[in-house]
Amino acid sequence: MNAVAxxxxxxxxxxxxxxxxxxxxxVGFFAFIMMRMNQPDMAALFSELSLQDSAQIVRELDRQAxxxxxxNEGTTIMVPRAxxxxxxxxxxxxxxxxxxxVGYEIFDRGETxxxxxxxxxxxxxxxxxxxxxxxxxxxxxxxxxxxxxVLPERQLFSRDRAEPTAxxxxxxxxxLETPQIRAIQHLVSSAVNxxxxxxxxxxxxxxxxxxxxxxxxxxxxxxxxxxERTANFERRMQGSxxxxxxxxxxxxxxxxxxxxxxxxxxxxxxQDLFDPESRxxxxxxxxxxxxxxxxxxxxQVSVGNELPGAQGGAGNEAGLRENSEKTEEITNFEISxxxxxxxxxxxxVKRLSVAVLVxxxxxxxxxxxxxxxxxxxxxxxxxxxxxxxIGFDERRGDRVEVVNLRFADGPRLDALPAAAxxxxxxxxxxxxxxxxxxxxxxxxxxxxxxxxxxxxxxxKSVLGEAxxxxxxxxxxxAALAGPGEQQALQAPQTGQADQPQPALPDSATARALExxxxxxxxxQASVSKLGELVKANPIEASAIVRAxxxxxxxx
Numbered sequence: 001m002n003a004v005a006x007x008x009x010x011x012x013x014x015x016x017x018x019x020x021x022x023x024x025x026x027v028g029f030f031a032f033i034m035m036r037m038n039q040p041d042m043a044a045l046f047s048e049l050s051l052q053d054s055a056q057i058v059r060e061l062d063r064q065a066x067x068x069x070x071x072n073e074g075t076t077i078m079v080p081r082a083x084x085x086x087x088x089x090x091x092x093x094x095x096x097x098x099x100x101x102v103g104y105e106i107f108d109r110g111e112t113x114x115x116x117x118x119x120x121x122x123x124x125x126x127x128x129x130x131x132x133x134x135x136x137x138x139x140x141x142x143x144x145x146x147x148x149x150v151l152p153e154r155q156l157f158s159r160d161r162a163e164p165t166a167x168x169x170x171x172x173x174x175x176l177e178t179p180q181i182r183a184i185q186h187l188v189s190s191a192v193n194x195x196x197x198x199x200x201x202x203x204x205x206x207x208x209x210x211x212x213x214x215x216x217x218x219x220x221x222x223x224x225x226x227x228e229r230t231a232n233f234e235r236r237m238q239g240s241x242x243x244x245x246x247x248x249x250x251x252x253x254x255x256x257x258x259x260x261x262x263x264x265x266x267x268x269x270x271q272d273l274f275d276p277e278s279r280x281x282x283x284x285x286x287x288x289x290x291x292x293x294x295x296x297x298x299x300q301v302s303v304g305n306e307l308p309g310a311q312g313g314a315g316n317e318a319g320l321r322e323n324s325e326k327t328e329e330i331t332n333f334e335i336s337x338x339x340x341x342x343x344x345x346x347x348x349v350k351r352l353s354v355a356v357l358v359x360x361x362x363x364x365x366x367x368x369x370x371x372x373x374x375x376x377x378x379x380x381x382x383x384x385x386x387x388x389x390i391g392f393d394e395r396r397g398d399r400v401e402v403v404n405l406r407f408a409d410g411p412r413l414d415a416l417p418a419a420a421x422x423x424x425x426x427x428x429x430x431x432x433x434x435x436x437x438x439x440x441x442x443x444x445x446x447x448x449x450x451x452x453x454x455x456x457x458x459x460k461s462v463l464g465e466a467x468x469x470x471x472x473x474x475x476x477x478a479a480l481a482g483p484g485e486q487q488a489l490q491a492p493q494t495g496q497a498d499q500p501q502p503a504l505p506d507s508a509t510a511r512a513l514e515x516x517x518x519x520x521x522x523x524q525a526s527v528s529k530l531g532e533l534v535k536a537n538p539i540e541a542s543a544i545v546r547a548x549x550x551x552x553x554x555x
Contacts, residue, residue, distance in 0.1 A: 029447060032443075036443070043080070046076070046091075049077065050075075060096070061077075061087075067080060102126050103134060106123050128149060132188055136188075141172055142176075144170070145168060148167040150166070150167075152164065163199055165200075166189075166213075167200075168200065168203070170203070170204050179228070182197070184202060230260055233262065234259065237354070241254075241390065244389055245386075253358065258355075259353040263346070266344065271339070273338040273339075274338075275338070280334045280336075281332070281333055282334040284329070285330040290324070290326070350396060352398040353398070354386060354400045356383075356402045357405060358382065358403070358404050360374055360404060373406075379404055
């Protein structure tokens, strides 16, 4: 204990305070690292919540004594990652989060006994608007939605009835494409009885009109629909041609443009076809006539018979006989008839024009690059392939042009990299794991710098001070001892410990010399180490000597 007390006294208050401060900093730093390592990994339970939903979820987490954190002004709730699936299922069982607006849960209340019909209708309208808003918020790019429905009631003794309308305000993440806007219109119109998609108006949170309702909106929607269908058809054809040519000549070595002329007229054709070779007897009508006339004994009246002295002929005495027979037959035939009605829907392809630009062939010989155009036979094969891809029809005037020209940006000429081998260990880090590794790396670097530039110089100064104190004590003991005592003191250092030493007188000085002789062998290694430290750190050694001189002058 005396040695410890002497060591502490030799250090001085300033060094003890510096060592204590460094020790406290190290303890605090490593305690922070340990707490950070033991802290559970937090993940988002829900994000972009309303304040009402956030308050209900926090109340439930407090009731279950689950650790949680609030971020982004309470709109995001963080919980331990291991508890996220269980808590989400628990919150779903409690219908949380409910989101903004009221759904059909408004009818779960038992206060319906004295509710009037007007209040019931208002609640039904609120519930319908809330449910539609929740369905719209289920889309990926929609952050929030607000729906207003106008459902006019039919007045008594009125034949006319106003059509329902809807207005929607959206808060978006990015931009919505036209097919997505039309999908929202059809979603809302299908959920409301009698609502047409053309009567749904949609705007975003910046006031930009996305879909216009009414008659003007239907005309605009029709024009946009025709342009969209044409653009989609051209895009689909272009993608098909580029895909099949890219597998032959490589990606980026072809350019394809498609121009389509579509017929958006809806046509109805009716045809009546008669086949004269195919006939069937429909009806037959027969008619016969037969007549007979006989005038015997009658005299024939003539001019000769009326002259005086004339005599009637004998042939006329016999009379006149006449027979007549007539037959008429009418046959009606039915000719086969085919009636055909054909409805041609809008969107029929009237004409296609496809332009294909292909690059040539590049060959590399050392540092020289040679460009070779493609042959006519190869271009013809490419054109045949393109015709088969687009469904070429010469009767409607389709055209396909394939041209070979050198591209301004040639292909990369460096050797392609070898196929990457599968790694032995497949480590996949997410965003949270990467951030955590960065934090640990920064903490480790700070701890290493603190050890190198804080603790190491302090320990060097402390060790140097202790070694100097020991040397000073040895020098004082040697000055007090006699010549024989000095020889006995130096015996362990010169390796003559095996020779007999003279007995020292029994006095305080003799006992001090004996203690110094015993400690000399132990401190020899420390002294040699001290010499090495002084040689390695001359600046620190000179600072220590200067401090000693100042202390001596002050004393």
